[in-house]
Amino acid sequence: QVQLVESGGGLVQAGGSPRLSCAASGIIFSINDMGWYRQAPGKQRELVATITDSGVTNYADSVKGRFTISRDIAKKMVYLQMNSLKPEDTAVYYCTADVKTSASYRGTSDFWGQGTQVTVSS
Numbered sequence: 001q002v003q004l005v006e007s008g009g010g011l012v013q014a015g016g017s018p019r020l021s022c023a024a025s026g027i028i029f030s031i032n033d034m035g036w037y038r039q040a041p042g043k044q045r046e047l048v049a050t051i052t053d054s055g056v057t058n059y060a061d062s063v064k065g066r067f068t069i070s071r072d073i074a075k076k077m078v079y080l081q082m083n084s085l086k087p088e089d090t091a092v093y094y095c096t097a098d099v100k101t102s103a104s105y106r107g108t109s110d111f112w113g114q115g116t117q118v119t120v121s122s
Contacts, residue, residue: 002026002111004095009116012085016120020080022095022113032098032108034071034078038091039115048093049080063089085120092117 008020024031035050049069050058057069068081078095095113100106 002028002097002099002101002109004097004111004113006093006095006113006116009093009118011119011121014085014087014120014122016085017081017083018085018118020082020093020095020116020118022078022097024076024078024097024099024111027101028076028099029103030100031073031076032100034095034097036069036078036080037094037096038089038118039094040088040091043091045094051078082118085118087120087122090118090120 003026004022004024006020006022008018012018033050033052036048037045038048039045047060048063049067051069051071066084071078092115094115097111098108099111100108
């Protein structure tokens with residue numbers, strides 16, 4: 001099995017610049033895409049950013065230009081640098097990874113972290 005653990009959340013003032021981290025562990029041969037989603041109270045979970053194993057990134061329009069996703073292949077980690085935070089960024093942020101768990105099986109599986117709360121005060 002694979003585990004994803006997020007960290008770096010907390011209470012931040014508007015305009016702040018925290019960095020979220022996510023560490024993958026367990027039975028992992030390789031990781032394809034990794035990404036971040038978020039869910040605010042009473043709202044659907046939405047895509048924030050994704051990054052491929054070759055470094056190609058994709059961002060939601062609401063965070064483009066403010067957030068930066070990056071990863072460390074060797075450490076099996078993904079990061080989300082958040083700048084110019086707004087109160088509407090308040091949400092639980094979830095890490096996800098598309099993982100190949102065996103060298104002999106070509107299929108992959110998606111895994112999710114437990115989430116980390118980011119609260120932006122005005």
